[in-house]
Amino acid sequence: MSEDETAGDAYDEPLFFQVMEYAAHADRDVVDMVSGNPDWEPPEPLRDGLREYADAEPDEFQYPPSEGLRELREEIATRRNVDASRVVVTNGTGEANYLTMARAMERDEGTEFLLTDPVYPYYPGKAQMLGATSTKVPVLESGDPDVDAMREAASAETAAILVNTPNNPTGAVYDRDTIEELHDVAAENDALLLVDEVYDHFDFSGDFESALALDSDRVLVTTGYSKSMAVTGFRVGYAVFPEAYVDAAKTRHMLVNVATTRPGQVAVLRALKETPPTYYEETRAMLRERIDSFTDALDAAGAAYTRPRGAFYVMARFDDFPGTLSNVERLIDEAGVAGMPGEAFGEAYSDWVRFALVTPRADEAASRLADYFG
Template sequence: MLFSERVLSIEESGIRAIFNLVARSKDIINLSIGEPDLDTPVSIKDAAKKALDLGYTHYAPTKGYPDLLEALALKLKRENGVDVDPESEVMVTVGGTQAIYLALTTLLREGEEVIIPSPAFVQYFAATKLAGGVPIEVGLSEDYLIDPDNIRRALTKRTKLLIVNSPSNPTGAVSDSEKIKEAVSIAVENGLMVISDEVYEKFVYEGKHFSPASIPEFKGHVVTVNSLSKAYAMTGWRIGYVAAPQEVIEQMAKVQMYSSACTPSFIQKAAVEALDSKQSFFDDVLREYRRRRDVLCSILSECPNLSFKKPQGAFYLFPRLKGVNTPSKDLVMRMIKEIGVAVVPGSAFGRLGEGCIRISYATSIDKVEEGAYRITRFLKSISKS
């Protein structure tokens, strides 16, 4: 069988591989999870049930229902300072995943390069290749912040796009607004487009989230990707959105039309409820996640084989390994087998992620605590041997 070269050029996600391996095992402490463990708020579930009863079981408009587009425009203005016309500059997607895929497919021509500050979310590499582009991995600073000098150095005649992701998966870093502005300015000066992936925007423990499209001079160059997955514990609902200049949305809508037709109709109705509901419920969520992060960091700071700074956002810690010379993938397999703890190998997040592991604290505090102790003991024991 002769398969598409683009499809053959990508591999299964390193995150999914671990997920599939440990999904059925109850005994494993799973710190590889990339989704909130909490349940979707009841009012959102009720809105979905009501929408089903009201007959929202048919195709929806390609770009989304007008009331949801309106709610998204209001949210973008209120929370992000981003001004968009609901009719022409925003579109509903099947999760942030589809938003990223649509953006890359729409913007890239064969062989054009995408600058990806790395370690980075696995999809950026694969979706770039699927869209015919070339991912260019560019190092972050020592603290995992976006590094404008590295971006400048990576520019070539073929560069088309820069991806910015803050708060970041896998590092948990929150890049400050000045750094992001500097990076986006470089893109704008060089006629590039920027994809700003903001799916973890609400998970910020210190510092402040910044949306580059809030700067009027940047707006015409920025595709803002976001999702209800993490903020409302709705990963399984598959609903996200994208805000971009009108001409970009028009082209993306064509790809949407021929790939998924639309986002499920009753789920769009539930999304309106999510966006209209009181956002203060998230204060408790954030408090709980901060507590988990602090427990994890405090235990692992006693581990001589890990080096890290406390991350300011998302729900991941991405420590570097010290005195452990095993490739991260092999190390993770050993951890699953020998201590019953699953994390994700750093190499899943690009070449520059090797030598690290990603530990998620999107699980109960007891598991986070026990997992951290086991990891500490294990790494100490293998570094001695």
């Protein structure tokens, strides 16, 4: 278990930007597998929604309701089986996570977030911004949370347990029993359970079930459409809060952002209503094929790797090649493949490199890695 004393005024620049900047200035062709920017087509109804919005009356170009368009919030609420009053539409899942973490801190029931190791690095970054500490608890070999270790790490100082399922970077999918156990740990320590479900449409295992099914006033769920609709640039996400936490979250959202982009909300609403299930099924099928071919190449390279049960990331470990920033830069310069250093996600997988399979050149990247390490 590792603890990061991250309270303070200085914020570290995410390594994502450093790696992308390095790859952009490389002297050779580089396959970018750094960030989760989907390369596939968004739903056609989403494009239709944008076209229709362009011809709307001028009053439709003005501020939307701060908490989100009523029609969109009602559509979300129906799909999630919650009251629309609990839904706050945000500038992507990133802001939704920030709002839920802020609510956990504002309860004055601890200033620590329990996170998994490895962890999506923006979580400890947000904790740092909020003046909190982060304690990272290594996951099990399967990638699932070590609930016993979480229970041992939790204390009266724990404001919230924050997890992501399907998981970035391990590809693990937490089943309902695991979420219930984490909820119990949170309850035992008067903490909240924050669950980021942004990859909910990318479950290959059949084990995923939303934490909202627990129907608990300790559970706050976040998600968005950046990944599922392949629109990371739209910045439309949302959080579902227990009733007691909604008003303060809306106030913080209004003070920081005023509102979320109106055309993006209109387009997402149209896509939600008109996109058939086959859109998501075909995307998952395409990703399964990429995972198969990419891991085959990793076999040829003699690498160990995680096979994702959800999301679209593969972590790989190469002999005598720890997942440091300097080694990732070597891969860019010498193999022409850009991934993320494992050390960016914590200590437990610091020997690994994470690759995002959101490029049509995934097979080419796999071939380059096989040649480089084989």
